Amino acid sequence: MKNLLLPALLALLVSAQSASAQTSPPAPAAPDTLRSQLVRGTVRDKATGQPLPGVTVLVKGTTNGISTDAKGAYALTVPLAAQATLVFSSIGYVTREHAVGRARVLDVVLTADARQLSEVVVTGITIRGVSSVSGSVSNVLAGKVAGVMISDKSRRSSHASPRLSHPAREEAGAGDTYATIKENAFFEVKKAPLSTFALDVDNASYTNVRRFLNEGQLPPRDAVRVEEMLNYFRYEYAAPPAESPDPVRISTELAVCPWNTAHQLVRIGVQAKKIETAKLPPANLVFLVDVSGSMYGPDRLPLVQAGLKLLVKQLRPQDRVALVVYAGAAGLVLPPTPGSQPEVILDAIDRLQAGGSTAGGAGLRLAYATAKQHFNKDGNNRVILATDGDFNVGESSDRAMEQLIVDQRESGVFLTVLGCGRGNLRDSRMEALADKGNGNYAYLDNLDEAARVLVAQFGGTLFTVAKDVKLQIEFNPARVANYRLVGYENRMLEAEDFNNDRKDAGELGAGHTVTALYEIVPVGSSQPLVDKLKYQAASAAPTAGQPATAEVMTVKLRYKQPHGLSSKLLTQSITGAPAAIASASPDFRFAAAVAQFGMLLRQSEQRGTATWASTEALANGARGTDADGYRAELVRLVRLAEGLSGSKAVGKR
Structure with missing residues (x-):
């Protein structure tokens, strides 16, 4: 297979180099406005x-x-x-x-x-081939680009694996792989006063869930990661002051828990500083595109090509882009090219075709080598991997691929992973690669999402302002009896990891927001998790007024500068009585609704009194200005999920 693909890669390389030598690219054909x-x-x-x-x-x-x-x-x-x-x-x-x-x-x-x-009865997945889809993303591009045509120009070679359709399967999502999630349980504060985890700005789970629902299926339980659903949305958190040396700022809020009114809910928000695109450091980007047979189909390579084209239109003259592809072998299709030559870059992207097996390890090594060869010590150096994650040649195990990424991240080259496709989506692998590569993972379910990730969130997706960001919460036993972190199951750390600067954690991009929710059982709750013990000495009860004035918890955050080795500590305490859920901020109520939605989809044992109806009402009443319409979309998805749940008891009205 390698021998069959190498001539094609060489042809791509020669064509791209020839294109880069042209001083004036041919003018695009005028549209036929008469027809x-x-x-x-x-x-x-x-x-x-x-x-x-x-x-x-x-x-x-x-x-x-x-x-x-x-x-x-x-x-x-x-x-x-x-x-x-x-x-x-x-x-x-x-x-x-x-x-x-x-x-x-x-x-x-x-x-x-x-x-x-x-x-609706869920029987499986069917992918319908589409030869041409014209998509407008003018709302995201603010009028800069009227639309983008995705043309499936790819032709299967003699050794390609067609993926245009999948037979019906008994279980939704069959063929995709997800890491098993064991939901966080409640901890007793007296025995475990500290909760430690790495921040996570990935939001691939939400778009993947959206894809399932829009196709008339409930997502598999392990496809639902509540923290990624929370972090898909933007919240109006206070930004770091302009004069502050810290690139992040903590905000908190306490209210009654909507799915269990005997409990309380704490929202912790982290806002990264915003940087105008013109002021961002120069970018040294390497597009690493999977062109194997599994990428054949309109929701795979053509969608990736369209998304990368949108990104190219955002490049500045000081930015550089290289293009590496991999299938049976890996090859450099486009050497580092300045953003002032978008036609050359776009032409190289247009020439990509799917076919062959998947030498993912070879592609990663070549992409990192290209990025390091042109490393900009004052800029942003990043590999952007676009794939369905179906690596089957070379480093095939998750551990081997992760180690390859870990070895390379120390060079200062970070990794962004763009997932696509269905039926053989390797979600768990792509999430792990992004985590290990000091980057983020997004799933592209349509062209608008590609525009959101690569254009509207250009800075947050590609430019890191703080790395190895982790939180540690200390609960006050005078006010909190038990607690549980909602989501973040695969980001949990040991207590001693918080002060260990060698421990890898999460990264924050420019303008990113991160949200975490803790459900807490207050001391003296009418619904304690465990009844008072008869034969053990009881601790002293809180004095009058203490519950409303004593600290509930202290939030500690550690971060490093993008190229730093030592972390800095930020702290903030939470005091006061919990607000009624109706009096909480719109951001608080909407985040709570998203968490409820995730728990209902997961059929969580912790969902309490949550229903589809209460979730829809809570989200609908907290949409706020909703300038981009994403909150209204969530309300629609809740309705879809209710309809698809059929006769199931979970979340029934």
Whole structure:
């Protein structure tokens, strides 16, 4: 297989080098405005008037289509023909057709179809091949880019593995692999007063869950990581003061727990400083793209290519990009090229094709070697790996791949992992690689998500402001009897790891926010986890007024500068009485709703009185301004999940 692929890699290299030598790239062909027109519009829920993201808008009788963005908006090039018709469809809504005629703006409302949701039976995954999808991301790019065409130009070679369809399976998500999650239990403060964990800004789990729900399936339990669902959303936390030397700031809030009113809920928020794109340090980026047979299909390589094109449009002249590919062998398709030559970079991305086995280890080694060869000590040096994680040649075990990443991160080259595809998604492997590589992991379920990760969050995704960030919480036994951390199961640390600067932890990018929730059982709760002991000496009861004035807990945070070796300590205490959930901030209530949603999807034993209805109401009442529409989208996903849950007892209204 290697021998078959090497000529193709060499051809790519020669073509890319020839393109880089051109002083004036050919002008793009003018669009045929006489035979087509751009139609824009917004799709809304008829009952609520709220915009509907994720609605499929398709030119009837063709494969030309798009999904509405976070604001329910779409923009699609439509043939200028009298019979042209757009079909609007979404799970849980009645499909609607609308003739286009010569309309330039076409707003549509969809009616909910409760019967459709209640009758859905999950039998498996079917991937439908799409040859061309035109997607508007103008809402994310603020008008800089009107749209992007994903054209599946890839052709299977004689040794490619087609992935266009999968047979129906008995279990949703069959073929994908996820790390087993054992949910955090309650700890007794008197026996375990410290809770320590590494921060995690990954949010791949949320987009993967969204993909399952939009395709009419409940996600596998282990695909649901509550902390990644929490951290998908932005919250209005106080930013570090401009004059502060610290790139992060802690904020806290205490209120009654909505799924168990006898308990309390603590929100810990961490805000990283924001940096304007123009002021970010120069970037030395290496795109490492999996072009193996498993990447064949419109939701894999073509989607990755479209996402990387969006990123290229954000590059500045001082930034440099190289392109490495791997399949049966690894090759350098594009040497480091300045951002002032976007045509050369885009041409190299366009030439990628899927086919062959997957030499992931060889590709990683070549990508790191390329990044180190052009290392910028004053800049951001990063490998961006785009793959479905299906490594099957070379280093094939998770441990071997992780060790390769650990050995390389000490050089100062960080790793970002972009996951894609379904049916053979190696989620656990990609998450581990990103964690070990001082980077973050995102799952691309559509083009809008690629734009969100690589454009709207350009700084946070690619530029680290603090590394090895970890939290340690000390609880006051006078106020807290028991506690549990909601999520972060695979980020837990030992207490002594907090002061150990050699212990790897999480990274924060520019503008990132991180949210953690603790459910606590207060001293004197009407629903204690364990009854008072009859034969043991009881500790002194808190004095009058102490519960409202004594500290509940102290939050300690350690971080290092991106190229630093020693950590710095920040602390903040939490005092006061818990607020009623109705009086808590919108951010607090929305985060609590997201946590409830995750627990319901996981069928958590800790979900208490949470239901789909209460979760929807809590989230809907805490949407706030919701400028990007993502909070409204979560409300829609809760409704989808309720319908898909069918007769299951979990979360029934």
